[in-house]
Amino acid sequence: MRQFVEKEQLFRPIEAITDERQANSVGVAHSHEWCQLQYATHGVINVKAGNYSFIIPPQRAVWIPTGVVHQVNNTAPASYRSFHIESKLGDKIGSDVKVIQVSPFLRELIHRGCDAWQGKYHMSDINSALMTLLIEEIHQAPISPLHLSWPTDPRLKRVCELLHDNPGDNRNLSELAQYSGASVRTLNRLFAKECQLNFTEWRQKLRILTALELLQNNRSITDIALELGYESSSAFITVFKKHLNSSPKAYIRNLTTV
Known part of the structure; x- marks a missing residue:
């Protein structure tokens, strides 16, 4: 199992994470000072966040607000995609953990963002515009009932x-x-x-x-x-x-x- 290293800060308003997770991967429970969107392009991930447990297939994503303790596990291989989002951007989406439905357009924004927002990338006009679209799409996405209260x-x-x-x-x-x-x-x-x-x-x-x-x-x-x-x-x-x-x-x- 890979060693978990927590970030100390964000260098950009949104930073992308991509990972190919092997079967039976167990994450480390943690929290941070920014928000997060978690999504699997292939496979299914199990996300524990706050007092909820979520099973997330590729048609869904989970929103994790600032400060919520969460953990990502998977029993089968999964292609994992995630955004760390600064709190002032995430405030519009809300302070509750929730599962949202991923539309084809939101899925493409996720793919585009994961390609463009790695490391200390350049904050161009197109990146700013894509971020605005991403936040708006997450905010307006229908909420899915795929969760279990714990x-x-x-x-x-x-x-x-x-x-x-x-x-x-x-x-x-x-x-x-x-x-x-x-x-x-x-x-x-x-x-x-x-x-x-x-x-x-x-x-x-x-x-x-x-x-x-x-x-x-x-x-x-x-x-x-x-x-x-x-x-x-x-x-x-x-x-x-x-x-x-x-x-x-x-x-x-x-x-x-x-």
Whole structure:
């Protein structure tokens, strides 16, 4: 694993990072005094930021405001692209962590910026204009629901970590309550308060986000469905379509043609 070296300052309003990440790469949790946009041109990255966990395919990017602790991991190879953006530019985009949808135009701006904004580049008129367009496109991009709230209460966190490590675990909330040390009523209240979802919705979203990673590895739909705790591939496909408006096969086909 490469050694992580934190920057001490930005030399330009926006600085680009490009990286080809090997399978099973684990990043270092860190924060900095500027904002960041994280994106994968190929593959899927897993971004943990604040109290959220995000699975980011090439049609999405994650916005990280100033000071938010974050970490980037990936299970399969990924082409990683990122912008470090000074706070006064990032203020327009907002102070909340969010996943945005990447339009074809925004994708081209990301590619252009990653080519042009490496090191202490020249601040030309065209670079200034491209930066203005980039910030405006990020600001106006639709927000995607591809995220999972992560709890802070140790009892609920114990349950969520158990399910995260084994999303195919089909135990009901009563059984998991015994493991957590909290009552079913307390866990229901904590899910609503800390995750803004009920237990069933949270586990369903966890499984869909996990599926996005598994779909990269040429696994069959049936194998993925069974690993995630579904009784059949048709049940998995139904839930997948509900969340992403696409079948798993169509989704991964679009993923490889981005």
